[in-house]
Amino acid sequence: MEFSSKLLEQAVEEISQLPGIGKRTALRLALHLLKLPTENTSRLTKALEQLKEKVKLCASCYNISDAPICYICSNPKRDKSTICVVEDIRDVMAIENTGQFRGLYHVLGGKISPIEGVGPQDLYIEALMDRIKQGEIKELIFALSSTMEGDTTNFYIYRKVQDFDLKVSTIARGISVGDELEYADEVTLGRSIMDRVLFERTLKKD
Amino acid sequence: MEFSSKLLEQAVEEISQLPGIGKRTALRLALHLLKLPTENTSRLTKALEQLKEKVKLCASCYNISDAPICYICSNPKRDKSTICVVEDIRDVMAIENTGQFRGLYHVLGGKISPIEGVGPQDLYIEALMDRIKQGEIKELIFALSSTMEGDTTNFYIYRKVQDFDLKVSTIARGISVGDELEYADEVTLGRSIMDRVLFERTLKKD
Numbered sequence: 264m265e266f267s268s269k270l271l272e273q274a275v276e277e278i279s280q281l282p283g284i285g286k287r288t289a290l291r292l293a294l295h296l297l298k299l300p301t302e303n304t305s306r307l308t309k310a311l312e313q314l315k316e317k318v319k320l321c322a323s324c325y326n327i328s329d330a331p332i333c334y335i336c337s338n339p340k341r342d343k344s345t346i347c348v349v350e351d352i353r354d355v356m357a358i359e360n361t362g363q364f365r366g367l368y369h370v371l372g373g374k375i376s377p378i379e380g381v382g383p384q385d386l387y388i389e390a391l392m393d394r395i396k397q398g399e400i401k402e403l404i405f406a407l408s409s410t411m412e413g414d415t416t417n418f419y420i421y422r423k424v425q426d427f428d429l430k431v432s433t434i435a436r437g438i439s440v441g442d443e444l445e446y447a448d449e450v451t452l453g454r455s456i457m458d459r460v461l462f463e464r465t466l467k468k469d
Numbered sequence: 470m471e472f473s474s475k476l477l478e479q480a481v482e483e484i485s486q487l488p489g490i491g492k493r494t495a496l497r498l499a500l501h502l503l504k505l506p507t508e509n510t511s512r513l514t515k516a517l518e519q520l521k522e523k524v525k526l527c528a529s530c531y532n533i534s535d536a537p538i539c540y541i542c543s544n545p546k547r548d549k550s551t552i553c554v555v556e557d558i559r560d561v562m563a564i565e566n567t568g569q570f571r572g573l574y575h576v577l578g579g580k581i582s583p584i585e586g587v588g589p590q591d592l593y594i595e596a597l598m599d600r601i602k603q604g605e606i607k608e609l610i611f612a613l614s615s616t617m618e619g620d621t622t623n624f625y626i627y628r629k630v631q632d633f634d635l636k637v638s639t640i641a642r643g644i645s646v647g648d649e650l651e652y653a654d655e656v657t658l659g660r661s662i663m664d665r666v667l668f669e670r671t672l673k674k675d
Contacts, residue, residue, distance in 0.1 A: 265565055267540055267558065268533045274520040277513040281498050290559065292487050293520060297533070304521045307483040308514035314480040314499060315510045327474045327503070334473055352473065353496065359471055 264290070271297075323394065325370040325387045327352045335359075335367060342366045344401040348391065348420065350374055350413075354406060366404075369394065374412035375419055383419055391420070395427055405433040435460075470496070477503075529600065531576040531593045533558045541565075541573060548572045550607040554597065554626065556580055556619075560612060572610075575600065580618035581625055589625055597626070601633055611639040641666075 264286055266272035271293060278289035296304050320326065321333035328334070335341060335355075345366030349355055355368050371386040394400060403424065407413035421431055437455030438447050447455075470492055472478035477499060484495035502510050526532070527539035534540070541547060541561075551572030555561055561574050577592040600606060609630065613619035627637055643661035644653050653661075 264562060267527075267561065268524055268535045270516075270520050270524050270535055271533055274516040277516040280509070280513070282501050283494070283497070288489070291489070293517075294558065295488050296517060296521065297524060301521055303486070304517055307486070308517050310476075310480040310483040311499075311502060311510055311514050314476050315502065315507055318474055318476050318503060321473075327477055329474045329476055352500065355473065356470060 320370075324368045325372060325390065326355055326368060340365070343399055345404065346391075346394065346400055346402070347404045347406050349406050350408065358406065366402075371407075371416065374407060374410070375416045376412045386416070388420060388423070392423060395424060395429065400429065402430040402432060405431070409436060526576075530574045531578060531596065532561055532574060546571070549605055551610065552597075552600065552606055552608070553610045553612050555612050556614065564612065572608075577613075577622065580613060580616070581622045582618045592622070594626060594629070598629060601630060601635065606635065608636040608638060611637070615642060 264275075266275070271290075274293045274296075275286060275289040278284060278292055279286050281289075284292075296307075317329065319328055319331065321328040321336055322331050323336045324333060326333045326335065330337070342365050346369050347358060347364060347366055348369050348371060349358070350371055350373060352370060355370060358364050358368075369387070369391045371388065371391075373381050373386055375381060375383055375386065395403075403420075405417045405420070407416055417433065424431065435458055436451060437458065438444060438451060444452065470481075472481070477496075480499045480502075481492060481495040484490060484498055485492050487495075490498075502513075523535065525534055525537065527534040527542055528537050529542045530539060532539045532541065536543070548571050552575050553564060553570060553572055554575050554577060555564070556577055556579060558576060561576060564570050564574075575593070575597045577594065577597075579587050579592055581587060581589055581592065601609075609626075611623045611626070613622055623639065630637065641664055642657060643664065644650060644657060650658065
């Protein structure tokens with residue numbers, strides 16, 4: 264791509280550094296910003312700068328938060344004895360959207376992945392151990408994605424918490440609500456049969 | 470989407486204002502920026518601000534430019550008697566990439582579109598007329614997309630330049646190089662037959 268403007272080229276270069284955005288999309292976005300009033304661009308750049316400067320991680324669960332302790336951890340109505348272990352903040356948002364979980368979270372910030380050079384020390388696992396050592400926690404729910412990395416991370420944490428009096432569970436795997444059995448993969452279908460639940464449980468809403 | 474951080478929510482809100490970027494993608498981009506060193510975000514925001522503050526339109530052809538006159542208009546080797554009329558700067562880049570055009574451009578900044586409320590006065594048509602009145606221009610090449618809006622714009626300009634001693638042409642429409650005839654639409658195939666060129670012309674490279 265040959266640009267008639269160095270400034271445009273720089274902007275396109277920077278925008279295309281973002282994941283999933285190529286040079287063409289970056290150019291489209293840059294030209295779009297050029298057409299808009301200056302306030303719009305200022306609002307965008309200010310929001311990004313503020314995000315970068317002021318957003319913190321919750322000192323307890325490592326969720327993203329504006330305050331030192333996030334709104335979930337500081338909510339007195341939440342059940343402080345149950346911790347759901349997730350990979351990142353998007354998982355917290357997804358689970359919160361279901362309205363089915365009243366415990367607290369622990370955001371690891373990733374999964375153990377030797378291929379990508381992510382070891383246990385790169386995740387907030389020690390911080391989780393510190394929370395467990397305080398003795399208030401009774402159950403740990405693993406809600407990582409069921410990939411090799413997710414399973415490795417689950418197992419690593421599982422081994423570390425063996426000496427504590429802790430129930431360790433993992434979210435149920437099975438056929439999605441509304442899915443056809445014939446299109447389900449066999450691992451999922453197999454687990455949904457193994458982990459079958461009493462029919463009455465599906466009848467009562469809590 | 471429920472956010473644990475107002476700042477994150479604001480950033481996502483602003484990013485998702487960009488065309489083709491939804492809330493989910495915006496969240497992914499915001500979390501990506503949070504993970505990167507602050508310099509990266511600063512570089513991005515600075516590039517966007519500079520773009521908005523300093524980029525100008527070429528006073529002659531309305532191409533985007535850092536200087537008052539763009540590098541194409543100010544190049545003494547370009548043929549100043551031929552003007553290619555295009556919709557926006559991306560078309561200039563596309564034609565420049567072919568290396569087949571040595572004339573100058575005129576960027577209209579859009580097409581006449583009553584539906585979107587774009588009239589002739591919203592485009593740089595008067596500026597094109599001013600260039601033509603100076604008498605140096607011998608040929609006008611229309612290179613707008615062949616939509617109803619493009620055709621309307623072409624025709625509008627065509628009527629305005631009738632009184633000038635000017636050759637008016639339009640880029641050739643036809644089957645793309647490498648395309649199969651059977652999959653071509655009939656309008657394009659029809660025009661490619663009507664506008665057939667002497668075989669010898671396809672043999673010589675210039």
